[in-house]
Amino acid sequence: MVAASELPINTVREGTTATQMAQTIFGDGVTVTGATYYGDRDSAGTYSGGDSVAPGVTPGDTGVILSTGEAEDFTNSSGQANQNANTSTNTSGTNNHGQYNSAAGAxxxxAATLDVDFVPDTDTLTMQFVFSSEEYPEFENSIYQDFVGVWINGTLVPMDVGNGDIDPGNVNTTNNINMYVNNQNDDFNTEMDGFTISLTLTMNVNPGVTNSMRIAVADVSDARYDSNLLIAGNSIQTDLVAMSDNIDLFPDGDKVIDVLANDINNGPGTLTITHINGVAAAAGDIITLPTGQTVELNPDGTFTVTGDGDVENFNFTYTVDNGINTDVGFVNATGVPCFVAGTMIATPDGERPAETLIPGDLVLTQDDGPQPLRWIGTRAVQATGDFAPIHIRANTFGIHRDLLVSPLHRVLIRDNLAELLFGEAEVLVAARDLVNDRSVRRRAGGQVTYVHLLFDRHQVVFSEGLETESFLPGPMTTKNLEREVVNEICTIFPEIDPETGQGYSPAARRTLKRYEAGLLRAAKVA
Structure with missing residues (x-):
């Protein structure tokens, strides 16, 4: 428990204007041309002294706070921190806003809203923020999901983590837990029971012309329990943008990843990593994530990520500095998609169990007919947590039998809504993103053997009659597979560059990200 200390906040009631808030959070490479605030006068303002007053909570020393309650209730001025377990104010903020109702689904x-018109120098914009809420932890899995929305030119921007939402349901004690801080023990100077570490949004913008940004926070389903969005000062900028990275990691493996390779640096300085998952780090430091994996910062600026033996997907952040600006990037680690041993695979001579196939055997593919198998790999793991296979009930996606696949194995989905949403009538969706606890369920327990089937190019094959993908050693997968597996695949495919992943085919169909699959599910329900 820490002593309470009031974070200096100058609210709209105290004279802070929308333009001042915009100028506080917009930085290099962006020119603000106009700003408007909508909401209660006590629900928004600029803050200062964050690093000293609320260390580990605010995303920067200065910035802007938008709240569904009174912004100054984010901290107390005396006594112990987090005194009130139910900080809540019913404000005169906007109620029943159609755009927000649609985004939140309720x-x-x-609502507190800041609209800003701006002209960016380049086409990629970033923003650093922290979301905090009294909804944590009691309502993190309920319908009461206070949310944050950011719209660029009228389009909602998803976060590149989990389902893309900025709310208690996406980052909490069970989902994306490396990015969540539980404050029930009052270890941090805020009245909120939970908050995220510093996160980021990366946005596409139109350079050289006026763009619009809307930033809003709102209570959902009722007006109780406050939530806050804190935006770091000068963090909405185009000078330095940390782009997300994706790796594949076996539970007891390790990978080296160069996260700086795809980052955008328009400044004069060189890039230096300063933090791993919000913890200050220098070369040689090893940070243990809440999920148990470790991340080592190497002298050349790369990371060595090491599994802890647990089978799970996880993510973490890093902070990069170019001497003038900083940004936060995401690293998302997932398993390798594969079949379950015993799955019947269609061949010209009939169906065969996946594990009995050998290189050279012909397998029926949707696009290219019979194709020779080039490589097969197997791995036995405990069927628990994120490694528990997904059971797809017979005839869920057409005419097929019951099927078990790994959570990340993609299934071919044909849907008119997919064409409407993504411009493709056929898309590949990870089995985990199809779980509905009815016809598609996780099946935990015992041990499971996963089987990888690799062809000359990515294929759609027939497993128990259902169209599913073959193994795809795409750019990030090839780069981050365990060394012995990379060597084996490169012996078969010498044209594959293990450093860049170039040399293998693209995916046979568009592959949906998790939040895109969520959009497809939501559209089908609506």
Whole structure:
């Protein structure tokens, strides 16, 4: 428990204007041309002294706070921190806003909104922020999901983590837990029971012309329990943008990843990593994530990520500095998609169990007919947590039998809504993103053997009659597979560059990200 200390906040009631808030958070490479605030006068303002007053909570020393309650209730001025377990104010903020209702999937209340018009120098914009809420932890899996929305030129921007939402349901004690801080023990100077570490949004913008940004926070389903969005000062900028990275990691493996390779640096300085998952780090430091994996910062600026033996997907952040600006990037680690041993695979001579196939055997593919198998790999793991296979009930996606696949194995989905949403009538969706606890379920227990089937190019094959993908050693997968597996695949495919992943085919169909699959599910329900 820490002593309470009031974070200096100058609210709209105290004279802070929308333009001042915009100028506080917009930085290099961006020119603000106009700003408007909508909401309660006590629900928004600029803050200062964050690093000293609320260390580990605010995303920067200065910035802007938008709240569904009174912004100054984010901290207390005396006594111990987090005194009130139910910080809540029913404000005069916007209620039942159609755009927010649509984004949240429910009626919204007490919204605080900052609209900004701006002209960016380049086409990629970033923003650093922290989301905090009294909804944590009691309502993190309920319908009461206070949310944050950021729209660029009228389009909602998803976060590149989990389902893309900025709310208690996406980052909490069970989902994306490396990015969540539980404050129930009052270890941090805020009245909120939980908050995220510093996160980021990366946005596409139109350079050289006026763009619009809308930033909003709102209560969802009722007007109770406050939530706050804190945006770091000068962090909405185009000078330095840390782009997300994706790796594949076996539970007891390790990978080296160069996260700086795809980052955008328009400044004069060189890139230096300063933090791993919000913890200050220098070369040689090893940070243990809440999920148990370790991340070592190497002298050349790369990371060595080491599994802890547990089978799970996880993610973490890093902070990069170019001497003038900083940004936060995401690293998302997932398993390798594969079949379950015993799955019947269609061949010209009939169906065969996946594990009995050998290189050279012909397998029926949707696009290219019979194709020779080039490589097969197997791995036995405990069927628990994120490694528990996904059971797809017979005839869920057409005419097929019951099927077990790994959570990340992609299934071919044909849907008119997919064509409407993504411009493709056929898309590949990870089995985990199809779980509905009815016809598609996780099946935990015992041990499971996963089987990888690799062809000359990515294929759609027939497993128990259902169209599913073959193994795809794409750019990030090839780069981050365990060394012995990379060597084996490169012996078969010498044209593959293990450093860049170039040399293998693209995916046979568009592969949906998790939040895109969520959009497809939501559209089908609507």
């Amino acid at each position: 009626r919204t209340y007490d």
